[in-house]
Amino acid sequence: MTTMEQLRTAKAACPALLRATTEEKNRALLAMADALAAHAAEILDVNRRDVEAARGTISEVMLDRLALNPARIAGMVDGVRQVAALPDPVGRVLETVERPNGLRIEKVSVPMGVVAIVYESRPNVTSDAAALALKSGNVCVLRGGKEAYATANAITAALREGLRKAGLPEDCVSTIQDTGHESVHTLMEAVGLVDLLIPRGGPGLIEACVRGALVPCIQTGTGICHVYVDAAADQEMALNIIENAKTSRPSVCNAEEVLLVHRQIAAEFLPKVRVRLERDRLQAGKQPVELRCDRRAAAVLGGPVAGEKDFDTEFLDYILAVAVVDSVEAAIAHIAAHSTGHSDAIVTEDPAAAELFTTLVDSAAVYVNASTRFTDGGEFGLGCEMGISTQKLHARGPMGLRELTSYKYVVRGSGQIR
C-alpha cells in the first residue's frame, strides 16, 4: 500500500474508536500486551537480524537503542498494561453551560483522530505510542527508521493481533511501509488524514517536521536547559542540583547545558563548581565535566574562553557552558535569548528573585531549588509520556494522555433558533 492508502485505511478506523467504551479500549490494550508477550521470541529473532544488518551503518548508541532483549520486551508489555490502568482521557465533560434560552452546551474531550508518530530506532516507542494513542481514542500511524523497520513491523503485527482478538479494527495501529523520506513528506502534508503529527527524535527530524508540516504538529524535545545560581543561593544545594542536572543522564533533553552564576558569588562559587564537577568526580572514578566558560567565568577559573555557539548547543554530553551574570534580570534575559523553552531553574533563598524568575522565564517547566531532570511524564505524575512539548500551542511540557485529546461542543436544544 502507498502511504496515502495506509492513511485512508487508518482514518477509516476512527469511528470504531470513537464508539469504543473505556472497557473495550482497556480490554484491547491487555490483549495487545498479551500478544506482544506471546510473540516475544519471533520479535527478538527479527530484531537480531535488524541489528546485524544495521551494524556498521549506524552508531553504537543507535545500535544499542535498536537492540531488544527479553527484559526490554517484558518492559514494553508492562508499559502497555500500565496504560490500560490509566484513566480514560476521552469523554470528560470539561464544562457545562445552561444558557438562558435553554440550550445546554457541553464541552467534551474527544480524540484528535489519526496521530502520526515519526521516530527513529527505539522499538519501545512503537508499543508505547500505540498504547497511548489507543487509550486516548486515536488511531496511530507509526513511521520508524529504516534500520528498525522489521522489528517495528513485528511488534505492530502482534499489537494488531491483540486488537483483532479484542474486536477492534486492527488498523487502529499500523506501521508505514515506506521508510524513505517520501513517506515523511506525505505525513506532513496529509491535511484531513493526519490530525496530529508528533516527531520524536533528533533536532534535525523535529525541525524538518515543524517547518514542513501542513498538518498540526507538536514540537518536542530539544532542551538547552539552564541552572541559574542566585546571589542568595544555598551554595551546597546549588552544587547538588548542578551536578545532578548535568551528570545523572547527560544524553536526555532535560539535562542542564548552561550554568549561570550571579557575579556577587562568582569568585567564591565557581571554584567550588570546578571541584565538584572535575576533581571530586575524577576521584570517585566518574566522568568529569568539561566547563566552557564565558569571559567573566574564565577570569575566575582561568583557561580558554568559550565560543558564542557554546551557549546555544544541546551538548547531551559531559560538557557545561558557564557564564557570569549581573542579576536575576540578566539571567532571565540570557535565558530568553538562548533557552529552547524546555526546563530552566533558579537556585535561591530569596522569594522575590524566585517570583521574578518563575514569572518571566517563558519555558515549559520553571524550577525553584530543584533539578531540571524532573521534567518527565512519570515524575510529574502523568503516569506516561508521549514526548515533551517545547511549544506553547495545545500542549506544553510532558505530554500525557490528555494532551492527545481535543474537545468539541455538544449543544442540545429543543428547536432553538437565533
Place this chain on the structure above:
Amino acid sequence: MTTMEQLRTAKAACPALLRATTEEKNRALLAMADALAAHAAEILDVNRRDVEAARGTISEVMLDRLALNPARIAGMVDGVRQVAALPDPVGRVLETVERPNGLRIEKVSVPMGVVAIVYESRPNVTSDAAALALKSGNVCVLRGGKEAYATANAITAALREGLRKAGLPEDCVSTIQDTGHESVHTLMEAVGLVDLLIPRGGPGLIEACVRGALVPCIQTGTGICHVYVDAAADQEMALNIIENAKTSRPSVCNAEEVLLVHRQIAAEFLPKVRVRLERDRLQAGKQPVELRCDRRAAAVLGGPVAGEKDFDTEFLDYILAVAVVDSVEAAIAHIAAHSTGHSDAIVTEDPAAAELFTTLVDSAAVYVNASTRFTDGGEFGLGCEMGISTQKLHARGPMGLRELTSYKYVVRGSGQIR
C-alpha cells in the same frame, strides 16, 4: 520601522505584561476605551478619507465593513470596556500536584506572548483584538488591509495613548506599517517573535496563513455547516431551524450551507422545505432561498441537479445545497467528507440517532435540535470572541480569552535531585 523591527519592539513589551496585575490591565483597558472615545472625531475623519480612497477599488460590502460612524465607534469603546469586566484568564492554577519527594508542581495559565492578527478591513477588529490580547497578557501586533490602514493606525494611536496613561508600554499594541504581502510573510515566518498567528478574513487569507506559517497558527472561520433532518424529526422544528440557520445571516460562517434529509421522509418533507424557503419568504417580502438539489432531492422537487462542487462551497448567500441520504450513518459519512468541521446539526426525536451523530461528527460544535447559528463566543457565554477555530489543536470553536493563553509548570522544591 521594518516589520522585523516592529516585532522585536513588540516582543520587548512582553515582560511588562507578564508582570502586570489584573487591576493594572483593567485600568489600561478603561484608559484605552476613554482615549478611543476622546479621539472619535479624528478617527471618523481619517476613516472618511480611507473610505473615499477605497471607493471603486473594493466591493460595496467591503466598503460598508470599512466605514465607521459615531455609533460604531461607541460600540468599539463599549467592547473594550466589556473586556475589562471579564475574568482574567492568566495566572489560573489549573492543577497542583504534590509529589512524594516534596516537589510542588503547579500548572499555571500564562499568556502566549506576541499574538499577531492578520485581518482585512473591519476597524472594530483593531480594538476588539487589542483588548482581548491585552486582557490575556499578550502583546498584540495588528496587520490590517491596505485600504483600512489609516483608520486602523488612528485607532491604534488612541489605544496606545491609553496604555501610556495607564503606565503600560504603548508597544503592547501596534499596527504593522507595511501593508504589502511581504509583511504577512514576515509574520508567518517570525519564529521566536510571533507566538501565535490568527488570520481573520476570507478563505484565501486563512489558507495562505495555515499553509505558509512556520509560527503557531490558528485556523479560523470557514464554515460549510450541515443540518441533517432525521426520519424521526419534528418536521415543523426542522423547518424553523433550516430557515433560521440559512437566512438569519447568510454571510457568516455559522450559517447553514447544506441540508441533508433522510430518504424515508424526503417525499413528504422536501416540498415543505421549498414552500418555507421560497413561497412563504416571497409572500413575506423576504429574499427566497435557491435550492441546489442532488439527484435524489431533484427527483422529488424537480428541476436541475446540483453540481458536485455545490456540496463543498461556502455560499454565504441565499443558496442551499440539498441531498437525500439513506440513514443517520450516511449523513455522518457525508458530513465527514464535506464538512469544514465548524458546526453541524441533527434534527431528531430519536435519542439513539442523536447520540450517534454527536459521537461521530467531528466538528467544533455539534447540535441536536438547534440552529447552527449559535456557534459564537457571546452565545456560548464566553463574553467575547477572537474568531472561531476549525482546527483541533489548542482551541476549537469560539475562541475567548482562555484560548489566548498557554500554560507552564512552576516547580518548587528544596534541593530535590533525581
